[in-house]
Amino acid sequence: xxxxxxxxxxxKAAAKLTKDLRHRSLIRNALxxxxxxxxxxxxxxxxxxxxxxxxxxxxxxxxNHLDSHLAEFARNLEAHGTHVHWADTAARARExxxxxxxxxxxxxxxxxxxxxxxxxHLNKALEDEGFDVVESDLGEYIVQLRHEAPYHFVFxxxxxxxxxxxxxxxxxxxxxxxxxxxxxxxxxxxVLRGKYIAADIGISGANFGIAETGMISITxxxxxxxxxxxxxxxHIALMGIEKILPRLADLAxxxxxxxxAGAGQMLTAYNTMYGGPRQPGEPDGPEEFHVVLxxxxxxxxxxxxxxxxxxxxxxCGACLNVCPIYKNIGGHSYGTTYQGxxxxxxxxxxxxxxxxxxxxxxxSLCGACTQTCPVKINLHHHLLQSRRNAIAQKPVWWxxxxxxxLSFLFNHAGLFSLGMKLGRIxxxxxxxxKNTRFDPASAWTRSRELPRVAPxxxxxxxxxxx
Amino acid sequence: MNERENILGRIRKAxxxxxxxxxxxxxxxxxxxxxxxxDIPEWLPRVGDTFGERLALFRANASDLKADxxxxxxxxxxxxxxxxxxxxxxxxxxxxHSNALTDGACAALGLPVLRTDAGFEPQDMESCxxxxxxxxxxxxxxxxxxxxxxxxxxxxxxxxxxxxVVLARREQLLADLPAAFALLQAKYAPAYxxxxxxxxxxxxxxxxxxxxxxxxxxxxxxxxxxx
Amino acid sequence: xxxxxxxxxxxxxxxPKAGAGAVEILERLGHTIDYPRELTCCGQPAFNSGYWxxxxxxxxxxxxxxxxxxxxVIVSGSCGAMIKNFYxxxxxxxxxxxxxxxxxxxxxxxxxxxxxxxxxxxxxxxxPHRVTFHDGCHGLRxxxxxxxxxxxxxxxxxxxxxxxxxxxxxxxxxxxxxxxFPMISTAMGENKYGSALETxxxxxxxxxxxxLMHVQGLLDRQGIPLKTIHIAxxxxxx
Numbered sequence: 001x002x003x004x005x006x007x008x009x010x011x012k013a014a015a016k017l018t019k020d021l022r023h024r025s026l027i028r029n030a031l032x033x034x035x036x037x038x039x040x041x042x043x044x045x046x047x048x049x050x051x052x053x054x055x056x057x058x059x060x061x062x063x064n065h066l067d068s069h070l071a072e073f074a075r076n077l078e079a080h081g082t083h084v085h086w087a088d089t090a091a092r093a094r095e096x097x098x099x100x101x102x103x104x105x106x107x108x109x110x111x112x113x114x115x116x117x118x119x120x121h122l123n124k125a126l127e128d129e130g131f132d133v134v135e136s137d138l139g140e141y142i143v144q145l146r147h148e149a150p151y152h153f154v155f156x157x158x159x160x161x162x163x164x165x166x167x168x169x170x171x172x173x174x175x176x177x178x179x180x181x182x183x184x185x186x187x188x189x190x191v192l193r194g195k196y197i198a199a200d201i202g203i204s205g206a207n208f209g210i211a212e213t214g215m216i217s218i219t220x221x222x223x224x225x226x227x228x229x230x231x232x233x234x235h236i237a238l239m240g241i242e243k244i245l246p247r248l249a250d251l252a253x254x255x256x257x258x259x260x261a262g263a264g265q266m267l268t269a270y271n272t273m274y275g276g277p278r279q280p281g282e283p284d285g286p287e288e289f290h291v292v293l294x295x296x297x298x299x300x301x302x303x304x305x306x307x308x309x310x311x312x313x314x315x316c317g318a319c320l321n322v323c324p325i326y327k328n329i330g331g332h333s334y335g336t337t338y339q340g341x342x343x344x345x346x347x348x349x350x351x352x353x354x355x356x357x358x359x360x361x362x363x364s365l366c367g368a369c370t371q372t373c374p375v376k377i378n379l380h381h382h383l384l385q386s387r388r389n390a391i392a393q394k395p396v397w398w399x400x401x402x403x404x405x406l407s408f409l410f411n412h413a414g415l416f417s418l419g420m421k422l423g424r425i426x427x428x429x430x431x432x433x434k435n436t437r438f439d440p441a442s443a444w445t446r447s448r449e450l451p452r453v454a455p456x457x458x459x460x461x462x463x464x465x466x
Numbered sequence: 467m468n469e470r471e472n473i474l475g476r477i478r479k480a481x482x483x484x485x486x487x488x489x490x491x492x493x494x495x496x497x498x499x500x501x502x503x504x505d506i507p508e509w510l511p512r513v514g515d516t517f518g519e520r521l522a523l524f525r526a527n528a529s530d531l532k533a534d535x536x537x538x539x540x541x542x543x544x545x546x547x548x549x550x551x552x553x554x555x556x557x558x559x560x561x562x563h564s565n566a567l568t569d570g571a572c573a574a575l576g577l578p579v580l581r582t583d584a585g586f587e588p589q590d591m592e593s594c595x596x597x598x599x600x601x602x603x604x605x606x607x608x609x610x611x612x613x614x615x616x617x618x619x620x621x622x623x624x625x626x627x628x629x630x631v632v633l634a635r636r637e638q639l640l641a642d643l644p645a646a647f648a649l650l651q652a653k654y655a656p657a658y659x660x661x662x663x664x665x666x667x668x669x670x671x672x673x674x675x676x677x678x679x680x681x682x683x684x685x686x687x688x689x690x691x692x693x
Numbered sequence: 694x695x696x697x698x699x700x701x702x703x704x705x706x707x708x709p710k711a712g713a714g715a716v717e718i719l720e721r722l723g724h725t726i727d728y729p730r731e732l733t734c735c736g737q738p739a740f741n742s743g744y745w746x747x748x749x750x751x752x753x754x755x756x757x758x759x760x761x762x763x764x765x766v767i768v769s770g771s772c773g774a775m776i777k778n779f780y781x782x783x784x785x786x787x788x789x790x791x792x793x794x795x796x797x798x799x800x801x802x803x804x805x806x807x808x809x810x811x812x813x814x815x816x817x818x819x820x821p822h823r824v825t826f827h828d829g830c831h832g833l834r835x836x837x838x839x840x841x842x843x844x845x846x847x848x849x850x851x852x853x854x855x856x857x858x859x860x861x862x863x864x865x866x867x868x869x870x871x872x873x874f875p876m877i878s879t880a881m882g883e884n885k886y887g888s889a890l891e892t893x894x895x896x897x898x899x900x901x902x903x904x905l906m907h908v909q910g911l912l913d914r915q916g917i918p919l920k921t922i923h924i925a926x927x928x929x930x931x
Contacts, residue, residue: 011874018880028884030676044511051509056488064485067477074470080660086469138682139673157673165674181674185682192683197588213658223625223669223684229661230621231588241473248651252643253506255664256608266511266527267608269670270625270684272663279660283563283582283620289660295473303480309488324863328880362874364867364881365741367834376488381782387743395744403739403747410702410734410751420706443872447879448910451707458700458709462716462728 006335007358013333014362023159023330030158031321037264038318044266045256055257056376059312062211062244066302069211069244070293076214080276083290090120090296097122097203097236100290101131104234106200110192112218112225113137114205115153115315116238116294119337119350122203134195136224138188145172151331152339154262154317159330192224202228202286206239207315208254209291212247215275216291219258221268229274235286237274240294242302242311248273254314261374262316301349307382310345312375319369319379325362334359341369345382353390360386413459423453506644513607513641520606520641527609531667532680533688541693544633545574548598551689552577555629561586561594563619567633567693568598582619588626597627597685603649604634604690607642608666611690614654615661624665630685632665634692696806697727697762699755699776701769701902702734704923708902714929715768715803718816729758735772736783741868745783752783756792764810765800768925770832770901771868773802778835802832804900804924808841814848820930821851824922825894827885827908828861829901842900842924849927855892859884866907882911889919897921 003011017023042048062069074084087093093116101109109131111117123144126133135144139156143149145168150156157165162179169175175187204225206216216237218225229235245254251273259265278285302308320326320340331339336347336356344359360383369379391399409415427450435445444450456464514520521537528535538544548571552560561580562568572579580590591597599618601611611632618624624632640646650662669684680686696719700712716726732755739748755776759765767773777800780793807813826846832838846854865871865881886908889897897919899905905921912919 014874015876018876024880024884033676045509046512047509050505053489054506054509060485060487064481066481067474070477071474080658086473088469088472092469136683137673138671142673155673155676158676160674162674181677182679184674185671185679189681189683193592196683197592213655215658215662221670221672222682224682226621226625226663227683230625241477249506249644249647252647253509256510256643263672265666267610267664267666269667270663270665272661274661275658276660279615279657282615282660283585285615285621285660293473295476299473299476299480302477305483305485308480308485312488324865324881324884325877328877328884361743361870362877364830364863364865364870364878366830366863366867368830368861368863371834378488384741384743384779384782387741388745389743391743392745399742400744400747403742403744406734406738407747407750410736411754413731413733416702416733423706443875444910446875447914448882448907449913451703451906451910453706454709456709458705458712459730461709461713462730 004355004358006355009335010333010358010362013335014329017329017333024328026161027158027327027330030155031327034264034321038260041260041264041266045260051253051257052374052376055253055374056312058245058250058253059375060309062246063242063302063308063311066241066244069246070241073209073211073214073244074293076211077276077291080214080279081289082214082276083288085290085292087292087294087296093120093238093292093294093296094122094125096292097238098125098129100234100236101126101201104200106131108195108199109133109201109203110136110195110199110228110232111203112205112220112228113140113156114203114238115337116205116240117203118150119296120294122238134192136192136196136228138185138222141188141192142168149332152317152320153315196227196231199232201234201236202232203236203238204228206237206243207258208245208251209239209243210248210251210273211244213275215248215273217251217271217273219255219268220270221263223270226270226272229272230285233286234288234290235274235277236290236292238292238294240298242298242313257374258314258316261318261372297350301346304349306385307345307349309377310342310349310382312377313342314375316374318372318374322368322372324364324366324368341379342377345379345386348386348390353386354394357386357390360390417457417459420453420457427452507642510642511607517639520639524604524606524609524639527606528690531609533609533667533690536689536691538691538693544571544691544693547691548572548575548631551631555595557595559594560596560598561591561623561627562598563623565600567600571633572598582623588622591622591626594627596629596631597623598631598633599624601632601634601638602653603638603640603646604692605640605643605646605664608664610664610666612646613663613665614659616659621661624663625684628681628685629687629689630665632688632690634690636692694724695727695763696724697729697759697765699729699732699735699759699765699767699772701772703906704768704902705733707906708923711902711923711925712768714923714925715766717929718807718925719766721816722811722813727762732758735775737772737775738869740775740779740783748783749787752780753789756780756789756796759796760792762799764806765796766803766806767800768803769903770802770829770836770838771903773800774831774835776800802836802838802900804841804845805836805838808844814844816845816848816928818848818928818930819850820927822895823853823855823893824896824898824927825855825857825889825892826860827857827864827889827897827899827904829899829904830863832900833861838900842898845924845928846898852927855894857888857892859888862888864904864908866904868903871907878907879911882908886912886917886919890917895920898924898927900924
């Protein structure tokens, strides 16, 4: 089977990271802390499971009536003076944003965390045109300086130690080395202060879009999004069309669920709704507010009723945090914007099934993701469905033959019995070829001993009882 | 216009086949008209029924969040308290907006005061040691302060200066988030302010080895003075 | 009661004592065992690999044979989940959809059957060792099996159960996943036996011998003396 380039790179990255015990230990400790905090906050809810069901139903309403909610959202935004743009594709979204930036003759752009921005490779497009773009979220700022992608969409720099960050700052900013996270944070705060004040344009994402009132909602801890959306004269928000919630009061449920599941906090420090540019009577705020609505194949996923609920995702990152695959291979191995279980579900839809199906196969289907998802997306079942879809489109010839043979074998118990007897003989000789290139079981024997066929199988034991 | 119709058209076509409601494996069933949404207050953390319980909860939450909460016995104590904080922190200049609570208190500080009402340069606010604002509500359930660009002097005042001081009245203490959204609707709809923000503790980050650091970009200190 | 016992393919070949244990325990409780010799596999390998038509070829034989059973007990969390939860999905939209649902209603995993259907507790077992329990993912999350094995182990004489950290964390087997992504599978297995070693247990017990097969394979390669054993064998020890 010809393996795609993406699958090959994934396997290489996974092979490397799974052997890196330092990385394994670092991520495990980070996520243990998260788990303690998350369990504490979820247990404060009077009924977390009922909350999940309610949240699932609200998102079901939002997505299964997306046309009317989205139209209402745009209408209400425009009624308060916001410019609404519709982008079919990543390229179109880049064009729209570049056009605004060019028109404003912007010299400096400040960004808060925008996962859809990563998805459309916005920074590169802006930088290629000579615009100065600065990430204001501390984790994003750090990985930007390292010319790296974010490692996790909620904790972008989870994979780095304070030592590595100190070295980075010393190298890029000329600051004195320090092993205090507080001092490192203050360095970034000082550097970014000037950028906030000088920036002509602030670009943000949106955690939610409220149809009823025409507002976007942004959840953060640092206050960098608050500043990004307060000081520059122009605010551009990029939002996936699936972020819609029908009513403002829905946030009373979604903000604490996002906080608890995503960060182990009842609410993050700043949860802010933006409903327009500066309104009459307000002392500050941007003169212009633009919302760019992004499709980029979300409507393709929408058209699959079996997996449509993947669009319910509120990007909390909880599924990443509990995924044993994620914990062992880390965020960069996925090689794509959205990592972990949700990433493995949506990426084949957003970027092509055949090129990205390996993400659906790279799972033991343990179901921890489905169990934890605040909006009850049936994540691990979707991975199974994607496997089925990929194989139905393009079966792997030797796998098909193997499974046809296996089906025959399994359906003829006499043959199966014979097979086990032969196995008993074969295993005597197997050590000769074990873990060599002649070993058909080398994928297993690379790191494990094979189980032995017992001297008496169960069916032989049963037979002998009579 | 064309792209709008493209996208909406694709959506309409896609949703013609209904999807199952999560939590129900099998054929889809219609979601009843928001019965479950009305139950939201029942799922969220317990709040308590009396003002005393709610105040205690707010105080406890604020403490966990490393926000300072001060309950004053009388309005006369407000300028005294503010002068005390100003002296302890060596304030040289403060920013505020014009408001029944803030006006007298800030005047009593005897310091240069930047008022946001008539507009201001960000650089000028950057040189302020504190931003003093009113608020729309305090929320017991989460220990949050609810502000808007109308009630709290704009967007930057509550986030740019390194110390945010919130002045609130006891009556502004609400039980929970659903109550907060009900208040916003009652007070502002349909002409909502362009910014509504729930502030829950000072600015923070855990981006470096998941270790908590306060004052990442927003205020390092949050003080809530309640009359 | 006449109980139809489904024995997973790898249990038949490599861990027959677990199957024998299940037979003897149920017979001791006064039931007759119907062992469907013509069945060998639940169809999960093909299903997991995306070959659903091929999986149906095997699964339909299971439907045929077990359709008339009074009660079906499956000595495995993962095969149990396959037959009980995934057969309805596998046969959705086909003529066998209803039969799959009917069979699903009759299926129980072994420890769940003992505790929930038979109300069993003390089986007269003796296993004087310190053990720890691994919750196989399919049993745990698809079938809700958590307390049942522990209730049964609590009655075993001489047995000391020490819970491991991250008991619910996947061992890394995942069926064909273990061969398709062996490096990830291995790392997950290493984490699992690491947690087990910290308890000082002599045995890892589980209701899923596929998990144990994978972890034991890793332990043997490393020469670590920690042993694995299926709960049916423990409960049948005297």
